[in-house]
Amino acid sequence: MQVRDLYRRYGRVEAVSGVSLEAYPGEILGIVGESGSGKSTVLRLLNLEEPTDGGTYTLDLPDYAGQDLFALDRFAQRDVRTFHIGIVYQNPHLGLRMRYTSSGNVAERLLITGERTFATLREAARDSLAASEFPLDRMDDQPGKLSGGMQQRVQLAKAIALKPRLLLLDEPTTGLDVSVQALVLDTLKRLQRERQITMIMVSHDLGVIRMLADRVIVMRNGKIVESGLTDQVLEDPQDAYTQQLVHAKL
Amino acid sequence: MPLLEVSHLSKHFTIHHLDREIGVFEDLTFTLDEGQFMLVVGPNGAGKSTLLRCLYRTYLPTGGQAIYHARQGAIDLVTAADIDISYLRTAEIGFVTQFLRPRPRVSALELVAEPLTDAGEAWAAASARAGEMLTLFNLKPDLWQAYPTTFSGGEQQKVNLARALIHPRRLLLLDEPTASLDVPTRTALVARLAELKAQGVAMIGIFHHAEDVNALVDAHIPIVAASLELTGDMADVVE
Amino acid sequence: MTTLSTLAAARQDFAYGFLDSAAKRELRRRTLKAIAIPGYQVPYASRELPIARGWGTGGLQVTLSLVGPESVVKVIDQGADDSVNAVNLRRFIANMSGAQTTTDATRATLIQSRHRIPEEILSEGQALVLQVPDPEPLRGVARDTSLALQMHADADYGQLWLTLYEQLVRYKQYVEGASYPSLVNGRYVISPSPIPRWDTPKLHQAAHLTLLSAGREKRLYAVPPYTDVYPLEFTDQPFQVENQRAWSDSLTGVRNKYMTEIPNPDGSARHEISDTGYTEKLKRLAQGEAVGVGPTYFDDQGNFYHAGYLKRAASR
Numbered sequence: 130m131q132v133r134d135l136y137r138r139y140g141r142v143e144a145v146s147g148v149s150l151e152a153y154p155g156e157i158l159g160i161v162g163e164s165g166s167g168k169s170t171v172l173r174l175l176n177l178e179e180p181t182d183g184g185t186y187t188l189d190l191p192d193y194a195g196q197d198l199f200a201l202d203r204f205a206q207r208d209v210r211t212f213h214i215g216i217v218y219q220n221p222h223l224g225l226r227m228r229y230t231s232s233g234n235v236a237e238r239l240l241i242t243g244e245r246t247f248a249t250l251r252e253a254a255r256d257s258l259a260a261s262e263f264p265l266d267r268m269d270d271q272p273g274k275l276s277g278g279m280q281q282r283v284q285l286a287k288a289i290a291l292k293p294r295l296l297l298l299d300e301p302t303t304g305l306d307v308s309v310q311a312l313v314l315d316t317l318k319r320l321q322r323e324r325q326i327t328m329i330m331v332s333h334d335l336g337v338i339r340m341l342a343d344r345v346i347v348m349r350n351g352k353i354v355e356s357g358l359t360d361q362v363l364e365d366p367q368d369a370y371t372q373q374l375v376h377a378k379l
Numbered sequence: 380m381p382l383l384e385v386s387h388l389s390k391h392f393t394i395h396h397l398d399r400e401i402g403v404f405e406d407l408t409f410t411l412d413e414g415q416f417m418l419v420v421g422p423n424g425a426g427k428s429t430l431l432r433c434l435y436r437t438y439l440p441t442g443g444q445a446i447y448h449a450r451q452g453a454i455d456l457v458t459a460a461d462i463d464i465s466y467l468r469t470a471e472i473g474f475v476t477q478f479l480r481p482r483p484r485v486s487a488l489e490l491v492a493e494p495l496t497d498a499g500e501a502w503a504a505a506s507a508r509a510g511e512m513l514t515l516f517n518l519k520p521d522l523w524q525a526y527p528t529t530f531s532g533g534e535q536q537k538v539n540l541a542r543a544l545i546h547p548r549r550l551l552l553l554d555e556p557t558a559s560l561d562v563p564t565r566t567a568l569v570a571r572l573a574e575l576k577a578q579g580v581a582m583i584g585i586f587h588h589a590e591d592v593n594a595l596v597d598a599h600i601p602i603v604a605a606s607l608e609l610t611g612d613m614a615d616v617v618e
Numbered sequence: 619m620t621t622l623s624t625l626a627a628a629r630q631d632f633a634y635g636f637l638d639s640a641a642k643r644e645l646r647r648r649t650l651k652a653i654a655i656p657g658y659q660v661p662y663a664s665r666e667l668p669i670a671r672g673w674g675t676g677g678l679q680v681t682l683s684l685v686g687p688e689s690v691v692k693v694i695d696q697g698a699d700d701s702v703n704a705v706n707l708r709r710f711i712a713n714m715s716g717a718q719t720t721t722d723a724t725r726a727t728l729i730q731s732r733h734r735i736p737e738e739i740l741s742e743g744q745a746l747v748l749q750v751p752d753p754e755p756l757r758g759v760a761r762d763t764s765l766a767l768q769m770h771a772d773a774d775y776g777q778l779w780l781t782l783y784e785q786l787v788r789y790k791q792y793v794e795g796a797s798y799p800s801l802v803n804g805r806y807v808i809s810p811s812p813i814p815r816w817d818t819p820k821l822h823q824a825a826h827l828t829l830l831s832a833g834r835e836k837r838l839y840a841v842p843p844y845t846d847v848y849p850l851e852f853t854d855q856p857f858q859v860e861n862q863r864a865w866s867d868s869l870t871g872v873r874n875k876y877m878t879e880i881p882n883p884d885g886s887a888r889h890e891i892s893d894t895g896y897t898e899k900l901k902r903l904a905q906g907e908a909v910g911v912g913p914t915y916f917d918d919q920g921n922f923y924h925a926g927y928l929k930r931a932a933s934r
Contacts, residue, residue: 340480358436358437
């Protein structure tokens with residue numbers, strides 16, 4: 130995945146300014162920054178949820194090799210977003226339909242692609258939920274009745290249901306109990322290993338980044354201030370802001 | 380056959396908010412051949428660990444070169460792209476520290492087998508090999524399925540070593556691997572290192588009990604504190 | 619001598635068919651558009667009529683725009699020609715157009731119906747006008763109409779299918795007893811008005827024209843003759859009509875026609891075929907009159923006239 134010179138403006142505020150990054154197959158790229166750094170905006174742009182004010186975006190996909198995804202029409206973008214990208218939001222209410230069943234949330238992804246056999250839908254939902262380490266005896270519970278960690282697992286199952294090559298995660302464990310966080314992160318690590326999915330994970334939590342990310346990008350006020358291998362950025366930060374960020378960790 | 384050619388390597392830290400530069404070492408030059416074992420020596424706090432971390436790219440060297448002859452060609456570790464370093468770390472260069480970073484709910488056996496499964500090996504073979512390594516380092520079999528997050532320091536270290544040494548590497552960087560180990564395990568470690576050395580693995584190590592590895596050492600790398608201004612104690616500015 | 623009175627038509631108190639010519643023209647054009655795009659909901663300017671919204675104004679407007687002096691009109695409400703509303707509408711249409719009326723489904727050229735399709739097979743040249751309360755099959759799924767329109771435009775019915783999935787998970791069966799969402803001509807999903815499941819298959823590859831109109835919601839849509847209509851179903855969970863195989867009509871003894879259940883004073887139940895025009899014919903036939911009873915969509919053994927269209931469930 131490659132993004133060049135990304136720009137996004139809301140009125141006079143430049144939320145994202147000149148961001149370029151790439152992610153290699155099977156790696157986990159972390160994006161760190163404080164609130165307002167633009168990291169979540171970058172993720173939304175990568176999910177083709179919002180129009181961009183500048184920049185190009187390419188994914189190494191058979192049908193879209195070399196094409197700027199921002200320049201595609203609405204239908205092609207929806208196609209890419211459905212089949213090739215999965216996203217997990219910080220707030221499960223954004224990513225899930227709370228009043229449907231958890232298995233239904235996952236099955237919807239297949240329904241969108243035209244799957245019309247009930248048994249296939251059940252099986253696919255089971256597979257995805259199991260891969261997200263969600264207890265199958267609760268697969269027909271509504272997400273609204275589940276704990277935060279379980280809700281994130283349902284989101285994850287939904288995101289990987291169509292076996293996308295790119296998974297976007299926006300603070301997936303923020304707000305969860307610490308012990309639950311560790312479990313969810315472990316599931317992500319397992320998924321990366323077993324399915325070779327490329328993940329881009331936004332977090333303000335350096336512990337989470339250290340645990341999962343192979344490389345990390347530090348953002349501030351819409352710009353990238355530093356990037357490198359996770360251990361290097363966290364242990365030998367070069368930029369003044371990064372040094373502050375790293376040393377401020379309690 | 381030279382594996383690593385370091386020339387004029389130097390490292391200093393720039394602490395922006397204090398507006399300070401802390402020198403660690405400078406103008407370091409040495410060559411490491413395949414199958415060679417070099418011991419890093421110097422006073423405490425002089426920067427021995429820093430050297431290893433610079434070679435592993437956990438720290439960014441500030442000057443000089445470190446040409447590493449990878450299977451696919453020569454590459455300067457100082458200026459290599461992150462993705463290439465990432466690759467070298469999984470395939471060719473290993474780092475053994477005192478500290479294990481266990482993940483919750485991952486058993487000792489899984490952690491040790493991980494380098495093999497990451498490289499694509501099947502679980503059956505990988506876990507068998509992991510078992511051999513854990514046996515070598517004297518971790519009781521009834522702990523293999525347990526979670527290292529609950530282990531003592533010494534037990535964690537055994538898992539650490541097994542994991543670090545299971546996958547064949549070409550270059551091993553060892554940062555005080557024998558700290559917190561009992562004597563039998565230290566012996567097992569040295570034996571394993573000797574084995575690997577005989578297979579052509581090159582090693583650069585810092586050892587608290589240098590006498591353990593006397594028989595393996597081919598050369599020394601002396602680290603002397605940098606001549607750049609070193610104000611204040613290292614420990615109090617750098618975490 | 620030529621006077622104005624000889625040249626002009628006689629002054630009337632109302633336009634032919636009650637609606638003025640501009641209204642009729644608009645409705646006919648909208649109807650043609652609906653027929654040209656099967657299943658697509660065409661918006662129209664719904665006129666004021668002497669009955670209130672919710673009482674059949676949509677169906678009535680379509681009927682009034684199509685009726686002519688040679689038309690033969692049948693009006694039913696839940697299958698009955700003699701219900702108050704049906705009688706009311708039929709009288710109004712007849713007064714406004716001078717058309718003939720009938721209770722015989724096979725003789726009518728124009729049938730306006732609330733919530734039922736007659737049992738006898740309709741043929742080419744007949745038009746069925748169904749009254750629709752809510753034309754939007756996505757109402758439960760997308761409350762916002764602009765979202766629903768977007769979904770129809772993109773043929774993005776994923777969420778509608780999701781509600782069917784949820785029904786199977788929760789209740790082990792599809793739950794809609796009427797207005798069962800159906801796919802027309804492989805493109806648009808419609809709500810076929812609150813006809814019972816029994817009637818939904820009658821829309822598929824029919825010889826007659828079906829027009830559906832919602833007066834309050836101001837939309838009309840059509841199923842042209844010989845158009846594919848399939849109720850939404852998963853490949854391994856077939857759509858089923860009501861199981862009334864055990865019931866028989868208390869007046870004629872006939873089976874496998876759509877019946878309503880009527881409680882007896884003693885608590886037991888008897889059943890009556892809801893299509894009164896059809897039972898009327900059967901009664902007269904039994905009394906020896908020469909009455910032409912047409913073939914029915916479901917024969918007396920319960921087989922549907924298009925073989926293979928309805929799949930029996932393997933087991934529940």
